[in-house]
Amino acid sequence: MHPQLQLLVALQDMEEMIREVEEKGDELEGMGFKHGGLEDLRKAREDVASQVDPRHMSWYRRLTGKFGHAVVPVVNNLCTGCFNNIPSSFVSKTNVNKVQKCESCGRILYWP
Numbered sequence: 001m002h003p004q005l006q007l008l009v010a011l012q013d014m015e016e017m018i019r020e021v022e023e024k025g026d027e028l029e030g031m032g033f034k035h036g037g038l039e040d041l042r043k044a045r046e047d048v049a050s051q052v053d054p055r056h057m058s059w060y061r062r063l064t065g066k067f068g069h070a071v072v073p074v075v076n077n078l079c080t081g082c083f084n085n086i087p088s089s090f091v092s093k094t095n096v097n098k099v100q101k102c103e104s105c106g107r108i109l110y111w112p
């Protein structure tokens with residue numbers, strides 16, 4: 001996977017965790033989630049975000065605002081964001097060293 005994509009996937013995962021902790025922090029704390037864990041997560045998020053190319057970051061921000069999920073896996077040649085078929089020509093043309101977007105919904109794609 002392209003290193004930028006790996007960062008974006010990691011970033012998305014972390015932001016999801018942060019959202020979850022923010023929403024039900026008390027609940028999680030009862031389950032043993034450490035105090036200060038959110039702080040650590042935010043720090044890790046900043047660390048990852050600082051390594052993402054600003055161009056990709058602006059896509060990511062726009063897509064997250066629009067869809068909630070900016071980066072989605074391609075499963076069975078389908079974009080799992082919009083379930084549009086990703087033509088095999090697109091896939092074979094896919095340079096693993098490029099960050100690809102779904103031609104239909106614009107989400108950032110990765111092949112897990």
Ligand SMILES: [Zn+2]
Pocket residue numbers: 079080081082083084102103104105106107
């Ligand atoms: Zn799509």
